[in-house]
Amino acid sequence: MVILIAEDDELILKTIEHKLLKEGHEVILSRNGKEAIETLKNESVDLAITDIMMPFASGIEILSAIQSMGKQIPVIMLSSMGQEEVVLNAFDLGASDFIVKPFSPNELILRIKRFSK
């Protein structure tokens, strides 16, 4: 699978990247929301993992962008505690799943496996 990771925290970004590479996925990294939207426009992506709070464009804006592009890409949201309302909003906009930080990278891999079947 080609997976886009949009995350502004370098440690989380790199950890997910290495974890996915180890699992045999192809990975595209974005350090802000705007970059992620550009990638989604230009590249073929099978799944996106995105943080909710990011510079330039939020995870919610990425979801809206995917909707307006008419693409059917499953999106896993990375949220922090206390962002329940934003998560609900994300589901309305077509998010497929969410995972709360602090999170277990192993659990993220299990969630991704559901979409690769």
Place this chain on the structure above:
Amino acid sequence: MINSVHFIFLIFLGMLSLVLVLIIVVIIYSFYQYKVSVRLSGWSEIINKTITKIIVYEEDEVSPDRDFIIANGNPSFRNLFLQKLVDSEKKFSGVAQNKIKYLFEQYNLQEDALKKLNQKKLYLTAGGIQELTAMNAEGSLPEISRFLAHPSPQVYQEAQYALVNFKGFEGLHYLNTIPTVISEWQQLRLLRSINHIPENSEGIIKGWLESSNNSVVIFTLKLLRKFQVLTVYSIVTQLLAHPSTEVRVQTIQTLLSLENPSTITCFTNVYPDQPIEVQLEILKAIKSSGDKRSTDFLKKQLLDNTETGIKVCAAQALFSLEEKQYLAQMAENESSSEELIKIIKYALQEKIC
């Protein structure tokens, strides 16, 4: 004339030299700052790489990073490493979190954190305690306990939190003797860290409820609410006569949370002897309990009490007890005072909106 021109020229030259010296100092300082930031960013990258590797790969899959080994000899690098581990611990859970703690042990960072405890700067001492707590270094508990009686709130609050974090309810033993106020924020942190109260703890809890430190009593009441400790209900009731109004208000909230069929009757019995803050809390408690036996009591408060706040609360409670019709009648009654009509309309309007 020539002398004065010469003097002005000398002053000008002196000032120019001073400006030049200042410019050089600023340039040197900026360069130094730049070098420090480049070094820190390089170190951050090395540390992130190490943390990522330990989380993602198994131990036998990871080869030692040469840059990391070289930098690890530098105390500033180790300090940054320690900070990064504490930050990372908040980002991951499960096995990944355990692996971060493993790094802390593997590189003997406990010693670095313990050294901070003996620093004169208070923020360093508090930071050291935070780091040891975040990394679950339970072996350092005797060292941390020394700071429970520290004069700085910043330090002793971290020590209190550490004890509860490691030992749960048992870690609260300092409540027996603590002379300082436990802040609201600290109470929340402590409450969050306690997952259960062991059986047969009533004796200890009773001691805290009798404490001369009001913040200890209030914290204990919150603890009883969280864990629904019904066995101490009768002891809590005695606090309705506590000298502190704040304790009495918290007591009302606690008794309501541990409610039994006699709770509301108990409230209405003690009501006349209470200050207005406690009376208002009792009215709020009756409202949320929905106990219809209190209707007459509330009507009396609405009509006879002289305090506007009490009347408003009583009207709101009556509305909650489905006495809307009575309130509407009172509002239309010509003999009702203008103030009473306004209060009732306010209570009704608020609910209708």
